[in-house]
């Protein structure tokens with residue numbers, strides 16, 4: 001039961017952010033190390049999957065959720081982690097990616113007079129390469145075919161839909177204390193938080209645990225359907241919608257993280273015993289599938305099937 005959390009937590013909260021920070025340090029300080037473009041591409045790829053700020057918000061909610069029955073002090077390690085999350089967030093918003101790419105290999109300045117093979121990842125137009133060659137800057141494939149990723153993206157969404165039933169009807173946390181066994185579904189947790197006066201935390205759980213996954217799921221179905229049933233109208237709107245979905249897709253992860261963080265805090269006291277309920281694993285899998293679908297989906301496909309060159 002705990003395996004998916006332990007796995008997810010280890011990778012999303014620790015290994016990916018750590019690896020990403022190491023790669024970024026290599027790219028941004030290393031004057032001219034070989035494969036600098038490739039390293040920067042990998043570090044950008046890890047951006048979606050490293051979730052320090054999600055963990056911090058989850059920790060904040062878990063702390064309040066736990067303080068209903070017990071009090072836990074913030075340890076130095078937690079404060080260091082919060083500091084890392086804040087620096088990562090500032091770094092991500094301050095980093096000028098175009099100038100990093102340009103420092104690795106400058107963009108082509110002349111206006112293209114014919115079709116150049118170009119790179120999806122770093123947007124380099126390579127004058128002397130052919131489609132399918134490696135990008136001279138970041139090592140990705142030039143003019144990469146985007147159709148092969150459509151079926152896996154659709155499959156991930158289809159697999160996520162039936163999992164919504166156990167995720168929302170079963171308990172996400174089971175609190176086995178002296179007075180009895182309390183089971184909390186996601187909506188039950190929202191209710192509990194609101195009843196105890198932590199309504200602002202309840203709103204966070206409601207938005208991240210219920211509203212966002214539903215919006216992501218419906219949004220992805222809509223975008224995937226528009227590839228099959230193209231419409232020239234609304235292409236820009238749908239591409240913007242994709243970017244918003246891409247930005248928000250990781251945030252529902254705070255719910256499994258809350259369950260994961262709340263459990264050891266309360267176990268420490270020995271009286272209350274919280275374990276992840278049967279609904280926690282399907283929820284974790286749904287969010288991971290939605291992230292995968294967002295990552296695989298390519299909005300260009302909507303433009304291509306609508307007959308608009310993009």
Ligand SMILES: [Zn+2]
Pocket residue numbers: 119120121122123124135136137138139140
């Ligand atoms: Zn490239």
